[in-house]
Amino acid sequence: MERIEHRACFGGWQDVYRHQSSVLGCTMSFAIYLPPQAAHGPVPVLYWLSGLTCTEQNFITKAGAQRYATQHGIAIVCPDTSPRGEDVADAEGYDLGKGAGFYLNATREPWARHYRMHDYVVDELPALVEAHFPVTTARSISGHSMGGHGALVCALRNPGRYRSVSAFSPIVAPSQVPWGEKAFTAYLGEERGAWRQWDACELLREAGEKLPLLVDQGGDDEFLEGQLRPQLLQAAAAEAGHPLTLRIQPGYDHSYYFISSFIGDHVAHHAAALLGHHGGCEADGCCGGH
Amino acid sequence: MERIEHRACFGGWQDVYRHQSSVLGCTMSFAIYLPPQAAHGPVPVLYWLSGLTCTEQNFITKAGAQRYATQHGIAIVCPDTSPRGEDVADAEGYDLGKGAGFYLNATREPWARHYRMHDYVVDELPALVEAHFPVTTARSISGHSMGGHGALVCALRNPGRYRSVSAFSPIVAPSQVPWGEKAFTAYLGEERGAWRQWDACELLREAGEKLPLLVDQGGDDEFLEGQLRPQLLQAAAAEAGHPLTLRIQPGYDHSYYFISSFIGDHVAHHAAALLGHHGGCEADGCCGGH
Numbered sequence: 001m002e003r004i005e006h007r008a009c010f011g012g013w014q015d016v017y018r019h020q021s022s023v024l025g026c027t028m029s030f031a032i033y034l035p036p037q038a039a040h041g042p043v044p045v046l047y048w049l050s051g052l053t054c055t056e057q058n059f060i061t062k063a064g065a066q067r068y069a070t071q072h073g074i075a076i077v078c079p080d081t082s083p084r085g086e087d088v089a090d091a092e093g094y095d096l097g098k099g100a101g102f103y104l105n106a107t108r109e110p111w112a113r114h115y116r117m118h119d120y121v122v123d124e125l126p127a128l129v130e131a132h133f134p135v136t137t138a139r140s141i142s143g144h145s146m147g148g149h150g151a152l153v154c155a156l157r158n159p160g161r162y163r164s165v166s167a168f169s170p171i172v173a174p175s176q177v178p179w180g181e182k183a184f185t186a187y188l189g190e191e192r193g194a195w196r197q198w199d200a201c202e203l204l205r206e207a208g209e210k211l212p213l214l215v216d217q218g219g220d221d222e223f224l225e226g227q228l229r230p231q232l233l234q235a236a237a238a239e240a241g242h243p244l245t246l247r248i249q250p251g252y253d254h255s256y257y258f259i260s261s262f263i264g265d266h267v268a269h270h271a272a273a274l275l276g277h278h279g280g281c282e283a284d285g286c287c288g289g290h
Numbered sequence: 291m292e293r294i295e296h297r298a299c300f301g302g303w304q305d306v307y308r309h310q311s312s313v314l315g316c317t318m319s320f321a322i323y324l325p326p327q328a329a330h331g332p333v334p335v336l337y338w339l340s341g342l343t344c345t346e347q348n349f350i351t352k353a354g355a356q357r358y359a360t361q362h363g364i365a366i367v368c369p370d371t372s373p374r375g376e377d378v379a380d381a382e383g384y385d386l387g388k389g390a391g392f393y394l395n396a397t398r399e400p401w402a403r404h405y406r407m408h409d410y411v412v413d414e415l416p417a418l419v420e421a422h423f424p425v426t427t428a429r430s431i432s433g434h435s436m437g438g439h440g441a442l443v444c445a446l447r448n449p450g451r452y453r454s455v456s457a458f459s460p461i462v463a464p465s466q467v468p469w470g471e472k473a474f475t476a477y478l479g480e481e482r483g484a485w486r487q488w489d490a491c492e493l494l495r496e497a498g499e500k501l502p503l504l505v506d507q508g509g510d511d512e513f514l515e516g517q518l519r520p521q522l523l524q525a526a527a528a529e530a531g532h533p534l535t536l537r538i539q540p541g542y543d544h545s546y547y548f549i550s551s552f553i554g555d556h557v558a559h560h561a562a563a564l565l566g567h568h569g570g571c572e573a574d575g576c577c578g579g580h
Binding site: 011 | 299300351352354362508510546547553
């Protein structure tokens with residue numbers, strides 16, 4: 001593992017590392033923010049999954065989350081959004097192949113060999129982080145758009161693995177929208193039965209753990225009706241009796257201007273779960289006022 | 291004037307406009323953040339000048355300043371860093387020509403026709419902003435690197451025009467460092483006497499107004515000794531009896547990770563001056579505890 005960036009930020013360090021991933025069969029970069037508290041003892045970790053076209057860089061340069069990570073004393077780890085490298089399959093268009101791994105394990109060629117982002121994010125990367133950095137095994141997960149889908153699916157598929165989960169503008173029902181249909185057809189094949197295990201709305205129906213979901217969605221998001229459709233998550237949660245706080249934020253779009261405006265609420269939500277605080281969550285309408 | 295971006299952010303709006311500049315003789319873009327308070331009445335304005343290679347985009351996507359602008363109720367206006375367009379002179383290298391206007395009025399060809407960023411930033415842009423947006427004529431100015439030089443020079447050359455001034459990692463003595471020597475030779479000619487009016491350390495010696503300077507400088511900035519040399523500003527301020535708060539921040543570099551970590555202090559410093567608060571400045575060591 002090689003450190004390729006090291007930047008002082010809000011009293012801690014925003015670093016980027018490169019390593020060889022055995023799960024993905026390629027060299028990957030990830031970012032880790034270590035707050036000043038990490039110099040004195042291990043801190044819990046929030047994993048952040050970015051959206052289509054992103055790398056490990058977008059969140060760390062644009063979201064402004066380091067301020068809140070320092071405030072609460074938690075680390076933030078940001079993986080890339082797909083396997084990378086010359087021998088990794090790719091496709092034309094921004095929504096399939098590199099930059100568009102959809103946080104699943106592909107079963108179809110030419111994708112199956114490298115596109116195993118679920119196992120990378122859930123298993124390999126946390127094991128690496130927990131072996132090499134001053135962090136505890138308390139984990140939370142969040143993400144944006146394709147990464148919001150990833151966060152919900154990683155949490156719902158792996159009961160007990162995360163203390164809390166949240167999402168910005170997630171693709172909640174990939175089986176029912178163009179981005180998801182294109183990606184799932186390529187990565188998983190045309191048999192829709194295989195898609196269910198990667199679809200948050202489907203997974204909610206049989207979730208073994210009722211981890212509360214915090215979702216923020218911009219009311220003027222350009223992808224709201226075509227790709228995101230949060231009302232499908234709301235219906236699935238209601239049907240399953242799964243706790244969901246869905247906040248439609250009027251006027252906000254799909255950009256990092258939206259994420260930066262509310263990431264403080266999400267970091268507080270995760271910190272409350274990670275640090276065992278009660279009353280620590282500052283998100284309006286979240287956590288039922290506990 | 292045409293609005294080309296409009297993004298909800300921290301309860302206000304992060305907009306970008308395009309307009310025809312008569313001072314620069316070309317089409318320019320600038321960013322303006324209007325906090326929610328601007329919906330109820332005019333707010334004062336902080337002008338931000340970016341560094342080499344930047345446009346109006348860098349600060350608004352990376353600094354996280356909108357949070358503090360909303361907290362205090364001030365607008366932030368960010369111009370581009372040079373004239374733009376196909377008929378504007380340019381040079382090879384990132385440190386001369388487009389993206390490197392140095393906030394001065396050029397007198398030599400081929401630069402003199404378009405490169406008049408001082409007059410644009412100090413006169414034309416504020417007049418435009420004050421005519422079209424819900425803002426007062428209370429102005430402050432700040433910037434980074436080349437833009438830190440710009441902020442100091444604009445304030446020192448124009449007594450009474452700004453309520454407060456600050457800078458991150460400024461080029462304090464352009465006449466004495468490679469970036470400044472290259473730019474001044476091109477824009478102003480080889481006669482060094484003409485350079486003095488664009489050099490903060492020189493201007494300090496005869497400043498007609500003792501506006502306190504707040505300067506943050508990263509202690510591990512890669513340009514510290516070669517291009518920035520804050521000790522020259524410290525010596526000039528001491529000699530002139532000009533109030534200066536110079537904070538060397540250990541471990542920080544030249545990047546937006548540094549700016550984002552301390553921009554809250556700077557916005558509070560400017561808000562205290564713009565809004566007439568006493569005790570409003572939260573910057574350690576700044577304002578003498580008033």
